[in-house]
Amino acid sequence: MHLSKRLGAEIFGTFWLVLGGCGSAVLAAAFPHLGIGFAGVALAFGLTVLTMAFAIGHISGCHLNPAVSIGLATAGRFPVRDLVPYIAAQVIGATLGACVIYLIATGNPSFDFATSGFAANGFGEHSPGHFSMSAALICEVVMTFFFVFVILGATDDRAPKGFAPIAIGLCLTLIHLISIPVTNTSVNPARSTSQAFFVGGWALDQLWLFWIAPIVGAILAGVIYPSLTRQK
DSSP, rough: OHHHHHHHHHHHHHHHHHHHHHHHIIIIIIOOOTTOHHHHHHHHHHHHHHHHHHHHHHHOOOOOOHHHHHHHHHHTSSSSGEEEEEEHHHHHHHHHHHHHHHHHHHHHOOHHHHHHHGOOOOGGGTTTTTHHHHHHHHHHHHHHHHHHHHHHTTTTTTTTTHHHHHHHHHHHHHHHHHHHHHOOOOSOOEEEEEEEEHHHHHHTTTTTHHHHHHHHHHHHHHHHHHHOOOOO
16 A cells, blocks of 8 residues: 555544544543543543554554554564654644544533643643652553554464454553553553643643653564564
8 A cells, every 4th residue: 555545544543543532531521420431531542443443454554653653663564664654644643633622622611621631641740640750651661562562463464363453442441441540541652742732831741751651662562572472
């Protein structure tokens, strides 16, 4: 598939990830009488990846995440020359998704953007559970490691065919169930960047962690998975 078509698919897919995942947090979980709770948000993120994996997996691989692209490249499953275009497409798609969330959310006169948090990722006083920076760092590295590890395993040529989107979507749901209280769950630098653009201030100041930690976790998975499964 031509690179331009793959990049277009990544834009659409990451747009859907942010609109479905962050949108559920901002638009649905914020209202006590209508809210879906953090379990609902976790499921929403998993469903966005599951649905897009079936929709565009055959076009772009459905990365939707710079850490995933980097992890796959580390494992030798993705060409390094395509990393920068893929990451740019993912950030663009995520930002477009955040724009739509903003337009919808501000249509409610009771929506307070300043206090909503806009589903941004954070640590310390900006962590939902007030977890420290070191806790957030460990959490994001470990969660991204297992996310990319599951992706590598589920898409391995030796894995059962046709079930990868289900395994990957459920893995992301589980990750959110664990880590929403810690960081609001990133494991995806594009998702973190899109929300930080709108929140500004503290969200931009803390954004570095939500690039570094997921990338470290993804690289570790990209190194360890092949070493564990290599046939001698």
